[in-house]
Amino acid sequence: MNSVFLGMACLLAAAAAYWVLGRGTPRPTGTWAMGALLGSFALAFATYAPLFENAVEGVVPHVARLLSNCASLAAATAVLAVSFQLNLEPAEAQRRVRLRLVLFATSALGMTVLFTYEQMTHRSPQVYALYLLLFISYLGFAIVDFLVQAVSQSRSTRRSSVRIGLRMAAAGCVFALVYAVYKLTVLISLGLGFHLVSDHSECSSLVSTPCVFSVTSPALAVLLICVGLTLPAVVYPVSQAQRRRWEAQSCEALSSLWQDLSAAMPNIDPAFDEAASNDSDFLLQRRVIEINDGILALRPYRSRRVQEVAQGTFDAGTEAGAAAVEAAVVKAALAASKAGRYADKVALPSAEAASRKDLRADTEWLLLVADAYAHRVGRVADDSQPEPVGA
Structure with a gap:
């Protein structure tokens, strides 16, 4: 005792x-x-x-x-x-x-x-x-x-x-x-x-x-x-500590999509204070905002035809499927932007993206989009439509 x-x-x-x-x-x-x-x-x-x-x-x-x-x-x-x-x-x-x-x-x-x-x-x-x-x-x-x-x-x-x-x-x-x-x-x-x-x-x-x-x-x-x-x-x-780790991992997971968007539209990646570069919360917020700005800037190039084809390829009724559809539209829009081709009919905004009301929810949605962009949607065909991986 x-x-x-x-x-x-x-x-x-x-x-x-x-x-x-x-x-x-x-x-x-x-x-x-x-x-x-x-x-x-x-x-x-x-x-x-x-x-x-x-x-x-x-x-x-x-x-x-x-x-x-x-x-x-x-x-x-x-x-x-x-x-x-x-x-x-x-x-x-x-x-x-x-x-x-x-x-x-x-x-x-x-x-x-x-x-x-x-x-x-x-x-x-x-x-x-x-x-x-x-x-x-x-x-x-x-x-x-x-x-x-x-x-x-x-x-x-x-x-x-x-x-x-x-x-x-x-x-x-x-x-x-x-x-x-x-x-x-x-x-x-x-x-x-x-x-x-x-x-x-x-x-x-x-x-x-x-x-x-x-x-x-x-x-x-x-x-x-x-x-x-x-x-x-x-x-x-x-x-x-767990939050900071998730923020750092999320920044890394979003890097592929962010790099392609910022390369196509340098205006979404302005200079910022290097002293804040170690702040994972600041970096993640900045990256999420820049990706959303890039997607918004691609609006004239977002093809509804590509969106409809992608909806037939992926199960748009699920969250992962809706993210794959959005990734396909973004990849095709980037290709159209580089070629200077505007969409005949502009794709509708993603309902899933519109439903996200805070940073974490917005980040989780973009993580799904970035993963589909990197792994589920393949190269863009000659008709500016991205092919599913394995097609």
Whole structure:
């Protein structure tokens, strides 16, 4: 158990250090609250380890419980602060965070006073009951407050990583509520004098009673809430790297079509700032715009007869078939442009191209056209009609 809890504590402490020290300047909104959250959870995990517990209680008897409970309340407060700062206006978030900090400070001070008095009265059950009441009241309030926010925000967010993270955090809140109910049961047992649950026994197993409620449930709550809240921050750089890779690959895949269009119409390829040449997003947008401009400039040369023949050759009812038809029309139009022959009847614009409303959709369409242009449509015959590959 020492390795599990101390290992998690070190991992969370390292994550807290990264959020506070490794985020650069200016730091994103919620950085300090997230650092406090991870640091509080690190302390809470450390207090569950028998090695840490024996060390601190060798100085002050039973103080590990106070440290663990205060760390849990601090983490609950930090969770709320992160949620407020990310989802509310700054003024409203600051007001709510300030109120929760006052409640936390009051609860922690009250618990410290009651813990001290409890030790002076030889662990009086009545004083311990008051201690538990104060702890459960604020913890339950914070858990329910965050659970409501997490569920509500997971339904409205568009980012899948945020949605999944909030649902994981909400699941962590459920485990935290199990822990709070367990503590409430201990409180009622003490208040009525039944002593049904022993809250001071040492845990030798994470699945034994009452350890499954007093240790395992809060540990799972900590893990799920931490992973849920940090998941978007971890996924974002990965998704950005994947996006840049897709942009670079798309630029390369479009190069054949783009080169033929820019060679035929140099005006679509003006000079640009070389400093931006390493920006894959800029390069892809530029290439897509230039290809579309080139296709638009070829309009007088786009033959409807070629389009109709291509529709009979390829299955124009599918997306790939429609792209092959468009590639055939473009290849024939380029040949006609070089020969100076205008089309007798201008081909209709591609319905698939017109349906694309954003850069990614437009790029995906042009990737199909470029692939068909390079691989599915062969040379242009004497009648300016491109022959399918293999014909």
